[in-house]
Amino acid sequence: MGRHVFFDHIEVYVKDIPAYGEFLKKVFQGGRFRIVGKTGTGMFLCEGSPAIEVKQKMDDQKPVCAGFSLPCLRVEGAKDFIENDLNGKVTKTAETDLGTVYFFTDYEGITWHFKDYLSRDKMLNW
Numbered sequence: 160m161g162r163h164v165f166f167d168h169i170e171v172y173v174k175d176i177p178a179y180g181e182f183l184k185k186v187f188q189g190g191r192f193r194i195v196g197k198t199g200t201g202m203f204l205c206e207g208s209p210a211i212e213v214k215q216k217m218d219d220q221k222p223v224c225a226g227f228s229l230p231c232l233r234v235e236g237a238k239d240f241i242e243n244d245l246n247g248k249v250t251k252t253a254e255t256d257l258g259t260v261y262f263f264t265d266y267e268g269i270t271w272h273f274k275d276y277l278s279r280d281k282m283l284n285w
Contacts, residue, residue: 166209168202169230172216173267176201179213182265185245186232222268230271237261237273255280 173179176199180192183203190205192213201213222228234240241247241263250270251262258276265271274280 168210168212170212170214171267171269172214172220173269174216176213176215179267182245183211183213186271216267222270228270230269231260231274232271233274233277233279235275235277237275241273255282 171179176194177192180201180203183205184190184192187203187205187208190203190208192201192203194200195202199215203211203213237259238249238261241249241261245263245265247263247265249261249263253260253262253272255274257278257280258274260272260274262270262272278284
């Protein structure tokens with residue numbers, strides 16, 4: 160148990176890498192994005208969140224709920240943020256001890272969920 164382990168990055172596979180970098184800047188209200196690989200792979204960096212490596216998706220690949228999936232963020236006014244800032248449509252809601260969770264699928268077919276509060280709920284605050 161003496162090793163230091165740090166979360167380096169997660170990966171997302173999309174059709175349009177630069178456009179998704181701009182989408183991530185909207186989601187996180189800032190951050191940096193640049194192409195880092197010879198094949199067009201991009202990297203999004205934002206303080207307080209894991210790095211997101213943005214890679215090219217093959218046409219036949221579809222996002223699935225298996226393995227790592229369903230990115231979750233906490234933001235006040237989540238429904239308004241999804242519908243107005245991200246031009247998304249809420250597809251499902253759920254309730255937690257602190258408030259509502261809104262699910263939406265972005266234009267690349269990736270499903271996200273946003274908790275409509277900033278505090279860590281009982282899932283993380285123990």
